[in-house]
Amino acid sequence: MSAESISVIKLRGLLLVTVPADPDDRTVSALQERVLEAMAEHESGGLVLDISTVQTLDSFFARTVVETVQMVSLMGGRTVLAGMRANVAVTVTQLGLSMGNTLTALDVDRAIDMLNAEASKGLRV
Amino acid sequence: MRREPKATSKSKATVLGSEDSFRMLVEGVTDYAIVMLDPEGHVVSWNPGAERIKGYTRDEIVGKHFSCFYPPEAIKRGVPEKELKAAIKHGRFEDEGWRVRKDGKQFWASVVISALRDKAGKLRGFAKVTRELTERRRNEEQIRILNEQQQTILDASPTMIFYKDRENRFIRVNESFARANGRSKEEMEGKTCWDIYPRETADNYWQDDKEVMSTGQPKLDIVERMETQKGTMYVQSDKIPYRDLEGNVIGVIGFTLDITGRKQAEERIQQQSREIMELSTPVMQVWQGVVVAPLIGSLDSQRTQQFMERLLDRIVETNSPVALVDIMGVPTVDTQTAQHLIETVAAVRLLGAQVVLTGVRPAIAQTLVHLGIDLSGIITRSSLSAGLLVAFEVLNLQVVSKSASR
Amino acid sequence: MNDLQQGEFPIESENDIVSARRLVRNAAVAAGFGLTDVTRIVTAASELTRNIYVHAKSGVMRWRFLKSESKVGLELTFEDSGLGIPNVAKAMEAGYSTGNGLGMGLPGAKRLTDEMTVHSEVGKGTTVVVRKWLTK
Ligand SMILES: Nc1ncnc2c1ncn2[C@@H]1O[C@H](COP(=O)(O)OP(=O)(O)O)[C@@H](O)[C@H]1O
C-alpha cells in the first residue's frame, strides 16, 4: 500500500480522501502530508475522511487521524470521519482510544450533508 | 522316581538292600498312592497312601485289575487300557481326572503311570502314583465360578470397566467397554492402549494411569474424549489402583461413563441461552433512521458486550443516525454496566450516530449519581417517547398534530 | 493449514507490522473467531508488534492454536531482546509512554484479549503473551 494510492477528490468545495484498507505506518504518515497539502492547495473548508474500508485502527493510526483533524482545524477546515465499521468502532473504544471531538458520519453522503450544513450556518454568522 | 523302581524290579538279588530301603520309603508315604501293576494292569503292590486315598486295604485289592479305580463311563470308553498303552508307548503317562474310591465316592486325582522294563526292554509292569487333588480342584472350581460371576456382573454393568497392567495392557474388560470400542472383549484383552487408540489419546490415558500407579491414589472425574472406531465420545472416568493380595499396585482399574448425551445437552442449553440472549436484546428499526433497543433484565459484562456489537451492526445495517437505548427494564446498574453503557455510546458516536438513553428511572438516576458516574456527555430522557422526540429533532423531523395543521 | 496452526514471523521493519497483522487475521479467521473478535486480536497484534519495532528495534511474533476439551483459542507471543521495561506496572497504565506514543498499546492489548502476561528484564528483553478464547 503505497502513499501514491491515497485518493484525494475535490467535490463541491470539499475534499474527499479515501483511506486505504490496511496501510503501513509510512502510508499513514503520508496521508497526513497529502491531506494538508491538498487543503492548502484547494483552500477547502471541509474534509471527509472515508475510513469505510479500514479493518484495523490501532493507536498509531488513530493518533495520526486525530492530529490531522486538529491540523486541518488550525487551517480553518472541518473534518468528518465517515463510515467507520462497527467492529472497528467496538475495538477502538475497547482499546481505550477517544477520537476527541472529531465529527463522525455513517457514510460519505451524510458527511457531505453535514459539512454543507455547517458551511451555510457559518455564512449566516 | 521312574528309574528306581525299574532297577529294583530287575535285579532283586544284587540290589536287595536298596530295594528294602525303597520299600520303606514307599511304605512311609501317605500323601501319594504308590501302586505297582503287572503288565496286564493287576495290582501287585499297595502302600498306605493308596489305602488312605482309595479306601481299599492291601489284602482287598492286590490281584484286582486297576480299572476299578475308574468311574464306569471312563471304563466304558476304555480309558484304563488307553492309559496303559500310552505309558507303554511314551514310557510315562500323566492325567488329571475323576477316580473312584472303594465307597463309590469320586475324587479328583493327578495320576502318573510309568512303564517298567527290564534291561532287555521287556515290559515288567507299571508304577502308578496318584495324588488326591479334590481340594485344589474344588478351589479352582470355586475361583472359576467366582470369576464367571464377577464377569457376569461386570458385563451387566452399563459402566465401562477395565483392568490394565503396568505395561498399559488391558487384562480384563467388560462388555460395555468392548462394545463402546466397537470390538469384542477377546479382541481387547492383551492389547495395549497404543494398539487401540490414536497415539496422542493413548498417551493421555497412560499419563493418568501412571499417576494413579505412582501415587497409589484414585483419580476421579477425569473428563476427556474417547476416539473409538464408532466415533468420538465424551467420557468421565474414575481410575483406582489395582492391587494384588500383598497390596502391591499391579495396574489400574477404570470406571468410565459415557457422558456424550449429557455433553450434547449442555451444548444445546448453551446454544439456547445464546438465542434467548439475542431475543432479550432486540434492536428494532422503528422509523427510517431510528433504531430502538430495549434492555430487559440484569446486565452482565458478557451480555452488554454482545448487546453493544449487535447495536452497532444494526445501526450500520439500517443506516440509522439515532439509537434509542431504553433501560426501563433494567433493575439495577452498577459501575461496570454503566461503564459498558458509556463505551457503547462512545462506539456509536464513532460510527457517526447518536445514542439517546431512555427510561432512566429515579432509582437508577440516584445510583448513577451516587456511584459518581458521569453521563453528562450522553443525551438521556426519562421515557421512550421523550427519546423519540429527540430522535426526530436529530433527523430534522417535526411532529405536528393533525388538528393544528388543518 | 498446518502453518496456520502455529508459526513465527520476525519483526524487523515497519512493513513487518502490516504482514504480522495479515498473518494474525488469517490465523484468527481460521480459528473460527467472529469479525469483531478478529478485529480485536489483529489490533492487539498491531500494537504489540509496533512496540517491538519502536521500543526494541527487532524481535519475533509467534502464534499457536489452543485446544482444550471445552474451548479453542489463539495465543500470540511477542518476544524481543531489546532494552526491556524497567517498570512493567507503570507501562501497563493507560497513557504512559516513554516515546511519543499514546501509551495505549499495552493496556489496550490487555483489554482486547482474554489473558495477557508481560515478562521483561532490563537489558535482556521483553516477552508479551496474549490469549483469546473462542466462546462457543
Ligand atoms: N517491547 C518493548 N520493549 C521495551 N519497552 C517497551 C516495549 N513495549 C512497551 N515498552 C515500554 O512500555 C511503554 C508503554 O507501551 P505502550 O502502552 O505500547 O505505549 P507506547 O508504545 O505508545 O509508548 C512504552 O512507552 C515503552 O517504554
Ligand SMILES: [Mg+2]
Ligand atoms: Mg505501543
